[in-house]
Amino acid sequence: MENLTLIERSPDPEDVAARSRTHRSIADKIRAMGQNRIGALLLLIATLVAILWANISTGSYESFWETHMTVGLGDLQLDFTLHALVNDALMAIFFFTVGLEVRREFAIGELTSWPRAMVPVIAAVAGLVLPALLFVLIARGSRYEHAWGIVISTDTAFLVGALALVGPRVPGRLRVFLLALAVVDDIGALSIIALVYTANFTPLPLAIAAVGLAGVYFTRYFPTGRGPVYATLSIIVWLAFLASGVHPTLAGVAIALLVPVYRPDRRDVEHALELARTFRQSPNTEYARAAANSLRESISINERLQTAYAPYVAYVILPLFALANAGVVLSPDILAGALVSPLTWGIVVGLVVGKMIGVFGSAAVMKIARIGEFGAGLTLDRLAGGAALCGIGFTISLFIVDLAIADEEAQNEARVGVLAASVIAFVVATIVFRISDALRPDDDARQTLARPVDPRRDHVFGPADAPFTIVEYGDFQCGFCLKASGSIQEVHGVLGDRLRYVWRHAPLTQYHPNALAGAEASEAAALQGKFFEFERGLFADQENQRPSDIVRLARELGLDVDRFERDLTSAEVTGRVQDDMLDAEAMGITSVPTLFVNGRRHVGPYDAQSLIRALEESEAESARTVPTTPAAQ
The missing domain is CATH 3.40.30.10 (Glutaredoxin)
Known part of the structure; x- marks a missing residue:
């Protein structure tokens, strides 16, 4: 019987080209889970370092991130603090990768078919609305009801990393569901940032941004040299967003949505095969470059950029963001204030309870009513654990704290709420998954056909x-x-x-x-x-x-x-x-x-x-x- 202990043969260049398809196999996703697990661990370490730094040396933490940097040429000057550099510039790259994933999922991914997309889309919407309602209900009268955006989003990096660490033994179907849900969740969060937390709006720079975005769209038709053009136009669009008052990180999303994504065309793959054969028969630099370029061009720019930027986002940008934003001072006075603060409790209840009930409740109703496609392995107990993980609202929650709340004391209370909610959600999910795995007759499930034969499908x-x-x-x-x-x-x-x-x-x-x-x-x-x-x-x-x-x-x-x-x-x-x-x-x-x-x-x-x-x-x-x-x- 052929199994995973077989010795892998040396890859033929033609096989490698033929394998260049955008459909992600289970093995590909498992490798991505490993990367996300390391990224989540780095994010956690950066968070702990930020908290320790802020509490051991409060003055140095704040003064470091308030250090000013000036970049410019002649009379054109940009003045940034290090904190703004991370939140406005580096996070634009993070949102760019989010936009790439959104674009891909709606073009060729899980969200292309409504029956397949229905369950995660409806669950995500319920997981956006219910937390916001609970937050407003609890925080009413605190002067911070408008900060409801803090509780709407799930941190995808922590979500996937936590699923890899504490998830069920066979998480495949749950992983696909949560990733599709996270994409819709990100769309909602980005829309709310643009519509609710944009101040001092100036329309003229957005006209310049629109011209730049049009240039980004038409760059796909350039035969060569697209990289420098994309980079130049992206900087122009980012600066225009910055000048308009719309948060500049959204420039990354706008650009990403215009980057082309497609599955490889057979003719492109065949052309790459021919060039690979030519190089094998007559090895030289020119043929090597042509074969490499042809193979690269058979994959969409969207996926090439996702592959290129993902390690930097996971290993550098998100940990830096946590280091710059998670430095909450945990003094007895602040903890005592957070303990009775409606703002803090609104965040904790919104993320932990709102996400759990919104995601699990809507998915459970659809499953019981046989609405949408679930598939083997996406059981109610696993949905409950996944819904609990959705309460980890770290990155975008801290991001919106900075946008929605100006008072430093209130910001500390909000950050305490975000951190507490993330820890509670992780613990609850761990308990749910452990109980689920303990009660599940796993051996019997592996011996029984998971999905009955359906003549309409099989x-x-x-x-x-x-x-x-x-x-x-x-x-x-x-x-x-x-x-x-x-x-x-x-x-x-x-x-x-x-x-x-x-x-x-x-x-x-x-x-x-x-x-x-x-x-x-x-x-x-x-x-x-x-x-x-x-x-x-x-x-x-x-x-x-x-x-x-x-x-x-x-x-x-x-x-x-x-x-x-x-x-x-x-x-x-x-x-x-x-x-x-x-x-x-x-x-x-x-x-x-x-x-x-x-x-x-x-x-x-x-x-x-x-x-x-x-x-x-x-x-x-x-x-x-x-x-x-x-x-x-």
């Missing part, structure tokens, strides 16, 4: 009412899956219409670089009613599943090739494959083929006789467990 060969069912999670480049396919054909020859066979995707992308492309291609073929024909074609030629081979197979099967190529990059196709992969993760599938016989995981040989014997034993077991009624007697 690829089913055989009658829908057949008494025997084999579900295979497999990989079109796996030689053992090919053998299993032959065994199942033998089983069908014996059982005939008494057997239905179901294929689901579990591509081992770490070892089969074209497996994901094959899975998505089979789904594109399925949209033209040729799934099993395409499956047989892929199994018949496992060594040749590159983009040109896949299109050639589609042409040989008589598919509409133009439609096939469009469907290859559609959200429906990539989402369908990802669903199967998340189901496989939820059941702990790490090797292929993995077979389920009448809903139970098959352990042992998968030759035809063993499978027939397992089917018959499963039928006998079912007959013994079905209660006999008097009428039946």
Whole structure:
């Protein structure tokens, strides 16, 4: 059986190019979780250092961040404090990466399909509205009711890092849900910053910003040298936002929303393959540069920028922000004041209670009412833990404290509330997840098919009412899956219409670089009613599943090739494959083929006789467990 202990072969340049797709595999997301875990740890360390610094040497902390810097040329001067440099300039880069993620999710990600997006979108909106209402209710009469924006946003960095640290054993589906929710949450927070916390608005500089943003949009059509043009226009737009009174960090979002995002075109990938072959045959600097540029250009600017900036944001910018903003003085007087402050309690209740009830309550109602798509693994107990984590409102909450509250004493009370709420939310989530994992019959869940067969969705060969069912999670480049396919054909020859066979995707992308492309291609073929024909074609030629081979197979099967190529990059196709992969993760599938016989995981040989014997034993077991009624007697 092919599994994760296989030795990885040396990557071929053509395989590397073929693997350059924007669909993120489970392994990619696990690696991203590792980066976010380190980023969250650095953020926590910076927070603790800021608190210690502010309490051990209050004067030096404040004086350091109030240090002035002057940048300019001639009469044009910009005067910044270090605190403003972090909050206005560096945080613009953070918001830029947020904008890139928002743009991607709505263009080619989780939020492209309303049935898929419905659950996280509605949960996010409820998680924005209810905390704000609770805050206003509690803080009424404190003169700070207008600071309700502090409690609306979840800190994505801490959220993902905390999920990696204390989340459930199999967090895949929950992780996707929370990341989609965080994107909508960020949109709400950014909109509120722009509409509610903008002062001294001057319209003329925004006209200049609009021209700069138009330039950013049209820069995509430049054949070369786009980087310097993007950088120059971004600085102009940022300065225009600064002069307009709109918070300059929002310039990062505006720019990011205009950066193009797309899935790689087959022709671009094929061109990169040809250049890679040319370089391999005749290695020289010119061909190397051409091949590298072509491969890079096949990936959208959006994703290249996300990859480039993510480490700097996680490891530098956010820790610096925490160091500059989390330095709350925890003197007995301040703690005593915070303990009775409606501002502090409004923040704690808004983030901890409001987020928990808003996110979990709305998601639970949708799940019970069967509204939207949830999928295996997104159970109520895990939703409860994820909703608790949403109460960690660190980065944007502290950011809005600085925008909404001018009084230094009140700012301290608000920061105490943000820090306390984040700690409480983390503890509550940890308790929920630990209880959930302790009560969950995990071993049994891994032995049972997580999602029942649905003829309207699944690829089913055989009658829908057949008494025997084999579900295979497999990989079109796996030689053992090919053998299993032959065994199942033998089983069908014996059982005939008494057997239905179901294929689901579990591509081992770490070892089969074209497996994901094959899975998505089979789904594109399925949209033209040729799934099993395409499956047989892929199994018949496992060594040749590159983009040109896949299109050639589609042409040989008589598919509409133009439609096939469009469907290859559609959200429906990539989402369908990802669903199967998340189901496989939820059941702990790490090797292929993995077979389920009448809903139970098959352990042992998968030759035809063993499978027939397992089917018959499963039928006998079912007959013994079905209660006999008097009428039946």
